[in-house]
Amino acid sequence: MKLQFIGAALSFSLAACSNTQLNEHLNTSAPEKIQGAVATNAQATDIITLEQIMADPDWFGRAPESWYWGDDSSSIYYQQKQLGNPLRDLYAVNLLNNNEASPVNLSSKHTVSYQNGVLNKTRTHKVYTFNGDVFVKTLVSNTIKQLTFTSNAERNALFLNNGEIAYQVGNVFYAHNLQTGQIKELASLKMSAKPARTISPKSYLAVEQHKLINYIALQQRNNALKQTQKERLAIENTAVNDSKFYFGKDNRVAHASLSPSGDKLLVSITSAKSSRDKTDIMPNYITKDGVIAAEKVRARVANNRQYQEQLFLLDLVTGKQQALSYDSLPGFDDDVLASVKSENFARKGKTYKSEKKTRNIHVLQMNNPIKWSSDGQHLALMLEAWDNKTRWLTTVDFTKNELVTQHKLHDDAWINWSFNEFGWLNASNKASLYYLSEESGYSHLYYKGLNSKAVKLTSGKFEVSSVTPMLDSQRFIFKANKKHPGIYEIYQVDLAKKLTALTNLGGKNNYTLSPDESKLLIEHSTVTMPPELYVQSLKAGDAAQRITHTVSEQFLAMPWSAPSVIAIASSKQKEPIYSKVYFPKNFDKTSEKNRAVMFTHGAGYLQNSHLGWSGYFREFMFHSMLVQQGYVVIDMDYRASAGYGREWRTAIYRHMGKPEVEDMRDGVNWLIENANVDAKRVGTYGGSYGGFLTLMSMFTDPDLFASGSAIRLVSDWAYYNHGYTSNILNTPEDDAIAYERSSPIYFAEGLNKPLLINAPMVDDNVFFEDTVRLVQRLIELEKQDFETAIYPVEPHGFVQPSSWLNEYRRIYKLFENTL
Known part of the structure; x- marks a missing residue:
């Protein structure tokens, strides 16, 4: 498997380049153009140790x-x-x-x-x-x-x-x-x-009481008169206000949004019944009072009920309460899971009959899913079907009390939980919408008048996010990875589709626009430099000026290994697999072949082979330590990673663990052919989704790795949460096939190499139960070459430095003993 070069950015080793060379290769500003960006390093520390890198991260800086x-x-x-x-x-x-x-x-x-x-x-x-x-x-x-x-x-x-x-x-x-x-x-x-x-009598005794006792009838009449008078008073006397709206027992308000005009309110109502089952608990063994606490936690996807909301438009002037129907939404009653259900029915020897049926629909769970125009005359909201396949951007026709679809996005896999931004523009009293959509295969920016076709303002193989409309309603600022999948710069585009790069810093950049729209406040980072704040004018040619210095001199003095970002050709599809590769010195001149470690990042929707500072900073430092000791380390953005478009994202639909392991094998083959690595001396580790992929690779492709460590692992997706899992695998009720072929516990018999399981016990994300059930399965399969380390006080993301150190000492020992 040979290296596939994608442009100048990929044809060099970051480890072998100076900062100036790196910036030139990546077509970014040289460091001297970033005012105040270069810090003076203290005396370099030669040896990287686990004790140092797993200490409280305060030692290297406390970022803004x-x-x-x-x-x-x-x-x-x-x-x-x-x-x-x-x-x-x-x-x-x-x-x-x-x-x-x-x-x-x-x-x-x-x-x-x-x-x-x-x-x-x-x-x-x-x-x-x-x-x-x-x-x-x-x-x-x-x-x-x-x-x-x-x-x-x-x-x-x-x-x-x-x-x-x-x-x-x-x-x-x-x-x-x-x-x-x-x-x-x-x-x-x-x-x-x-x-x-x-109040109508219900029981036999109550009915008879109303018949026989005149006093009861009198009291009922008097109460009705009082209620009528109270209602008339609220209508006829302006000093009295009755603003109550009733939505029924056992319900709750999911969303409520008031018009800037103060005359209307949109309310979304759903059941107050929890989706949790009484068995959705997590035992906590280390408590302040010394007893075991059965803590309530999130529902498992196998238990979660279908979720829907009912929309109401409230007229605060007249007191009228109007339900809004979903029937006007195109595809509101489509059986989008027909093929999935047919496959699952057929496995049981049954035939599935597809029928039109109203889908459960709700307001999309995102920041600000309901938005009024500034004059209060228009209302837009983002809706989603419970089956995760369709998203509707709708407005409300106040004269007909109807939803009007402005844009429909359907995905046979699932609608992304990112790239759902939208909002109003109010130029020249003509209300228009902007929104993001993945319909082209990548998240791009669109502009649409309420009664006209949408205009696509950006295009290309890159992803747009973090959109800010400017006050003139003619321009937008946004973040995008246009120049390279792992470099995020800030751009501007106008309604004429003129695109301008505002920053040229390289790495990762997040931003916010100043209130007077003259400057950007930027959070900038690189692979080896944690985030700091910069300010840059929007004037062409102005340089970014660094305004915070929170990284410690001790960190800057450490001999960190900057990885090469490489596009590895895939054996299964046309797009390359972007990967960070850490090379030790003279890796290609060693007398014997090198040993290597593959780190697999977690999911949710995550990218780690980018050129900015990673949330996996401990792993980055651990990899630098391994490189010092002669290991080659690879960190792949396997299929389903963020940053590479819709096709890459949805490649795992209904079969998690298969495309990713194929990509992992391509990565190992690349190391063997290009990094002088011994095929029998490659180990792997990862946490969360990375722990899941460690299991899937060792169970389903047992000759790929010599050993592995699975951290806070998922062993059975039926036990994970609904919001994440049902997107990718539907639900166990509808698609048991997807769950069974995607869950490591069904393939545990394939283990034949050393496996270390590291499991936090108070993990309310991936339950400790996943580890317990897998261990019992391995015992029953008479597997012996595995060990389990438990961490009684740790949640999903470890907190205590002692736990981090213990965990990585075990991982390091595993690799030293097996590689």
């Missing part, structure tokens, strides 16, 4: 978190973890005063915690909530008024178009008049049946 612009566009704020404890401090940076950073006192934190605030129509005031209270800021004078001071948790504060401020407390919405101080209840959402004027 939750960063945002100040309202003046000349200051920024970020949080930073305190040294040695989990508390965070808020820092302010003054860009007009030599980028000086200073901590924000707790006593004044409420004056600057407005990152999620909402501006009024004229952009002169901002409303926001802090610690459950509402604050109003006058921008020109920088003065702040606290509007509420209560023990309630006010939230979702916004300016109404009449100048009043609205906010929500529980399921009650209020409007606050800033001039008069009057507070008006706009709507109170009641999870009960509307009180009846008369």
